[in-house]
Amino acid sequence: MECSSFGATDPGRVRENNEDAHLVDAGLSLFMVCDGMGGHAAGEVASSTAIRVVRDHLTRNIALLEHYRSTPTPSAAGEVRDLLVRAVSDACARIHRMAQENAARRGMGTTLSLLLLIRRRAFIAHVGDSRIYLLRQDNLHQLTEDHSLVNELLKRGQLTAEEINDLPIKNALTRAVGVYELVEVDVNDFGVLPDDRFLLCSDGLHGYFDGIAAAKALMRADDLRSVPHHCIDFANRGGGRDNITAIVVGLKNLADDQHSRQFRTFLPLLSELEFFQNLTYKELMRVADLASAKTSREGEVVQKTGMEPALNVVVTGSVLVRHGTDVVARILPGRYFGLLQVVTSASIELDYVAEQNTQLLRITKKDLLNVLSQDSRLAAKMLWNITQVLALRSQLGVDLGEAENQGHRLIPLLLNRSSEVTASVAVEKKTLEPPQSPPRQERAPRQVVDLTDDAKLIEATGVTTRHPLEPAQTQEIAGKKDLLTENAQAEPRAEASKRRDAFAKLRSMLENDAEKTAAEEPLPDPAPDGAPSRKLRAGRMGERHAPGSPEEKTERMVSPYNDEDH
Incomplete structure (x- = not known):
C-alpha cells in the first residue's frame, strides 16, 4: 500500500520553545505526534x-x-495491537524512570497519537488529547478520544459545552505517557479505503477547530504537501497560544477491490439497524469488519437449527421462513434475522431459505461476542440498544419469536444516530479564519488529573456542573486534596465501626423478640391493595413500622438490603 505523507511543527506565537515532537517514517509507514509537558525543557525530553x-x-x-x-488474519492483527501497547508502555516506563532520576524533570510526560499502516489496514494507538482524524468520502471522523478532564466531565454530564471556557484547568489531562509508570493505551484497527486521508495533530491545532468545517477544508487541499503548513498558518492566525504540529497521510494507488465495495455497502446497512444506533464511526467500522458477504442460490437453506448462529441482513433478494412445509414469513432487503439466536441460546425450529438469488450480510455469534468482550463501551451500547428493542416488542404485544422470524424493524430510529456517522457540513470556498483570541496570552501549564477517586477530587476542587472553580480558589486545591487523603483513610474505619455496632444491636433485638413471640403472635394480615407491603428486618418478624417512625428509620440505616431482598 502506497501513501504520501508530510509533517510540520511550529512553536506558535507565544512560546519560545517547542515541546511537540513528530515522526514521519515512510519505511515503516509509521506516523506519530507527541505533545510534551513539564518545566525546564522536560516536555521536549518526554515527547522526543x-x-x-x-x-x-x-x-x-x-x-x-x-x-x-504476509498473513493478515484476525489473530495476527491482535498481535500487532498488543505490540503497539507494549511499545507505548515501554516509552511510558522509560520517561517515568528518567523523571525519577532528575528532580527538575519530575512530572514530565507527553501525549501520543500513532498511526501504523500495514497492507490495507490502519492501526492506531493513543494516549492524551492529541488527535487523529479520517477524511473518507468527504466525511470527517475523529478516530481518537481526548483523555482530558473537560471531556471526562462532558461525558458524565457534569459540564456543558458553554461552561468549558470558565474552567481554569481546561487543558488538564486524565492520561499521559510517563507521568506514572503505567498508562492505559487505546488501540484500534480497521480496513482502509481508496482515497482515505488522515490528519494527526496536537491540541495547538485542533484547539482552534470550531466543529469539523475547518478541519475538512484543510484536509481537502489538492496539494497534500501544503496541508501541514496551512494548518500551522490557520492556528497562528487564531493566536498560536501553543505549539502546533500536523501530519497528513494520503493513500494512493489503492485498488477499489471487493472488500472496499462491500465495506461501503455494509456500513450504511448496519448504521440503520436499531441495535447499532448511537455507535461512533470508529465502532461501526469495527462491527463492519466482522461482516462477510454470502450469496445464496434460489432454494438454498441459509440458516437453520444446528448451523452456527449468526446475525443476517438481507442485502438483495428475499428469504422465506419455513416451519415444516409452511411459509410463515418473508424477509425483504434491509431486514434481518438471527438476532435472538446471537444474543441468547434460543433454538427455533425454523428454516430460512433463499426465495431467489440472495445476497446476505452475515456476522457470526462467535465473532461478535469476541469483539464485545474486548470493547466494554461498544458492548454496553449494543446491549442497551438490544434491551430497548426487546422491551418495545414486549410493550407492543409482539411475540418475540414471531417478530424475530419476520425480521421486523420495529424501531428504525429507536435512538438518535451518532453525529459522527451522518455528519456532512458544506464549507464555503473562502479563506478560513480560526476563532480569534489574544495573541500574547499563554495557556496555563498542563496538569495530569488522577481520576482514581475522581468524584471526590472534582467535588473538592470545585469543578462541578454549575459551580466552576473561581481563580481565587485555585490556591486551595492542594490543601483540599491533602485533606481528602486523610479523610479517605479515617471515614471507612468510622463507618465500618458504626455498621458493626448497629448490626450487633439489631441481631440482639431480633433474637430477644423471636424468643418471646415466635409461638404466640400470628403474622399480620397482608396489606390491602394499594398499601405498602414491606417486611422489615428491624423489629419483630413480619412487623411493619409506620413510615418515618424511629423504628423505620433505624431499619433503613442498618439494613444492607433492599426491602424485598428476602
Missing part, C-alpha cells in the same frame, strides 16, 4: 523520548509486522 522508544520497539519487532503483512 516517546518517539524514539516507540520507533525502536517496533523496529526490533519488525518480524511480527511482516508476519501480519
